Amino acid sequence: MMSEVRVRFAPSPTGSLHIGGARTALFNWLFARHHGGKFILRVDDTDLERSTEESMRGILEGLQWLGIDWDEGPIYQSQRLDEYRKFANKLLEEGKAYYCFCTKEELEEMRKQAEREGRPFMYTGKCRNLTKEQIENYLKEGRKPVIRLKTPREGKTVVHDIIRGDVEFDNSTIDDFIIMKSDGMPTYNFATVVDDYQMGITHIIRAEEHLSNTPKQILIYEALGVPLPQFAHVSMVLAPDRTKLSKRHGATSVQEFRDQGYLPEAIVNYITLLGWAPLDGEEIFDVRKSIREFSLERVSKNPAVYDVQKLTWINGHYIKSYDLDKLTQAIIPFLQKKGLIGENYDYEYIKKIVSVVREREKTLVDIADAMTYYFKEVESYEEKGVQKYFTKEGVVDILKKAAETLKNLEPFNKFTAEEAYRKLVEELGISSSALFHPTRLAISGRTFGPGLFDIMEFLGKEKTVARIERAIKFIEENIKG
RNA sequence: GGCCCCGUGGUCAAGUGGUUAAGACACCGCCCUUUCACGGCGGCAACACGGGUUCGAAUCCCGUCGGGGUCACCA
Numbered sequence: 001m002m003s004e005v006r007v008r009f010a011p012s013p014t015g016s017l018h019i020g021g022a023r024t025a026l027f028n029w030l031f032a033r034h035h036g037g038k039f040i041l042r043v044d045d046t047d048l049e050r051s052t053e054e055s056m057r058g059i060l061e062g063l064q065w066l067g068i069d070w071d072e073g074p075i076y077q078s079q080r081l082d083e084y085r086k087f088a089n090k091l092l093e094e095g096k097a098y099y100c101f102c103t104k105e106e107l108e109e110m111r112k113q114a115e116r117e118g119r120p121f122m123y124t125g126k127c128r129n130l131t132k133e134q135i136e137n138y139l140k141e142g143r144k145p146v147i148r149l150k151t152p153r154e155g156k157t158v159v160h161d162i163i164r165g166d167v168e169f170d171n172s173t174i175d176d177f178i179i180m181k182s183d184g185m186p187t188y189n190f191a192t193v194v195d196d197y198q199m200g201i202t203h204i205i206r207a208e209e210h211l212s213n214t215p216k217q218i219l220i221y222e223a224l225g226v227p228l229p230q231f232a233h234v235s236m237v238l239a240p241d242r243t244k245l246s247k248r249h250g251a252t253s254v255q256e257f258r259d260q261g262y263l264p265e266a267i268v269n270y271i272t273l274l275g276w277a278p279l280d281g282e283e284i285f286d287v288r289k290s291i292r293e294f295s296l297e298r299v300s301k302n303p304a305v306y307d308v309q310k311l312t313w314i315n316g317h318y319i320k321s322y323d324l325d326k327l328t329q330a331i332i333p334f335l336q337k338k339g340l341i342g343e344n345y346d347y348e349y350i351k352k353i354v355s356v357v358r359e360r361e362k363t364l365v366d367i368a369d370a371m372t373y374y375f376k377e378v379e380s381y382e383e384k385g386v387q388k389y390f391t392k393e394g395v396v397d398i399l400k401k402a403a404e405t406l407k408n409l410e411p412f413n414k415f416t417a418e419e420a421y422r423k424l425v426e427e428l429g430i431s432s433s434a435l436f437h438p439t440r441l442a443i444s445g446r447t448f449g450p451g452l453f454d455i456m457e458f459l460g461k462e463k464t465v466a467r468i469e470r471a472i473k474f475i476e477e478n479i480k481g
Numbered sequence: 482g483g484c485c486c487c488g489u490g491g492u493c494a495a496g497u498g499g500u501u502a503a504g505a506c507a508c509c510g511c512c513c514u515u516u517c518a519c520g521g522c523g524g525c526a527a528c529a530c531g532g533g534u535u536c537g538a539a540u541c542c543c544g545u546c547g548g549g550g551u552c553a554c555c556a
Binding site: 270 | 482483484485486487488491492493494495503504505506507515516517518519548549550551552553554555556
């Protein structure tokens with residue numbers, strides 16, 4: 001019989017939520033949901049120097065935006081200092097940990113010494129056997145000690161990892177590491193263990209970079225005499241240059257992707273695929289399927305290099321199938337940012353345009369960009385198109401006829417416009433391309449986009465005709481001959 | 482450098498001793514179309530290398546090489 005699954009995501013608020021972190025959160029969440037367990041959010045903010053309020057807000061926002069909700073928390077480590085002290089004191093009393101008064105300078109000296117001898121630095125255990133008097137004296141001097149764990153010098157510590165199998169570490173490579181800093185704060189390893197224990201965490205699912213910390217944590221569990229959780233170390237998400245994600249890799253945070261017009265469902269879909277795949281090999285699937293099928297055993301061991309192109313492709317799928325109102329609402333801020341609309345706007349009009357533009361775009365930014373000419377006059381014509389269509393013999397005459405035809409069209413909509421255009425092509429004895437392409441360039445400034453008659457209908461007769469006439473003028477003035 | 486993890490096409494990724502080694506993105510070609518995108522069809526392209534074990538290895542073992550992670554009073 002297995003007790004309730006309890007997992008946690010424990011970011012430290014020192015930066016943004018990048019896609020690697022988001023994936024770790026997601027895998028924890030999927031695991032919890034799959035097993036009907038609890039997903040708990042904890043904030044590892046014991047690093048006073050680097051933790052910021054802003055970073056924390058960003059991370060919580062990012063999770064919410066992705067739809068990763070938590071059942072308990074957020075729990076802040078900085079508010080649980082008494083607990084860590086309590087456990088540290090217990091260890092002290094039991095002789096499993098000890099005060100260390102070595103200064104940073106002394107430590108630095110040991111480090112240098114180690115370097116000179118060409119061996120890795122390990123704390124020598126200098127303060128391991130201080131007498132009561134010595135400790136009293138140091139304390140009286142006002143020296144602020146750290147607390148170190150007495151670790152075994154021999155034997156092995158093995159991590160039973162669900163994803164990686166058994167991983168062994170020689171205890172001789174683990175020194176008496178610090179569990180409480182001199183400022184009274186716990187170190188990461190210690191706080192993590194105390195919290196995970198008290199929160200009843202059953203499975204620790206986290207990034208592989210923590211694997212080498214795990215033996216230390218196991219030693220703490222053992223010293224505390226509390227049961228071990230299960231471990232699962234997920235491989236890292238790497239940047240395209242195969243190194244750890246950082247700012248220099250361009251967009252890596254969830255917020256940046258949001259600002260670039262990616263949908264949360266698409267991001268979730270994509271990062272699920274980074275290290276995991278459903279049984280049927282499908283690429284596009286919703287989170288309900290992931291929950292249904294998710295298992296740690298199927299998480300792959302090798303690091304995943306993320307690929308924006310595939311994310312973009314997936315995003316395109318979601319954009320095409322998204323609820324139209326939801327999509328329209330999502331696009332409005334992007335239109336506003338581009339200055340195409342203000343506080344007041346014609347929602348229905350925007351929605352109509354979105355419904356056709358979304359077919360061919362892959363991000364919200366692309367959609368907003370593709371909507372430009374519905375809100376602004378055409379300011380320039382795509383150079384490639386000008387060369388191809390505006391320099392053609394007879395193009396001015398064709399456009400003149402087109403303008404005339406359209407001007408007299410009543411009623412004016414995409415059906416009547418198309419009918420009129422088809423007829424005109426026949427009358428003129430030209431190919432439809434000879435009429436359609438220059439028209440498109442004239443009314444949109446571009447060589448690509450939605451169906452020509454959709455554009456016309458959205459623009460309305462006035463604008464359509466005016467733009468064609470303007471293009472005629474442009475050709476006469478700039479091309480000539 | 483020590484320790485640890487990983488190694489299937491450019492990328493993600495099926496595959497767990499016997500397969501013509503899936504699929505997807507990207508790329509190339511063709512079709513559809515007023516354009517672009519979508520879609521359809523086709524193509525390019527991989528088991529890092531070397532030894533074993535085995536009738537038989539992408540799959541198991543060892544070594545080499547390569548990549549990554551970690552070695553703090555950061556998390």
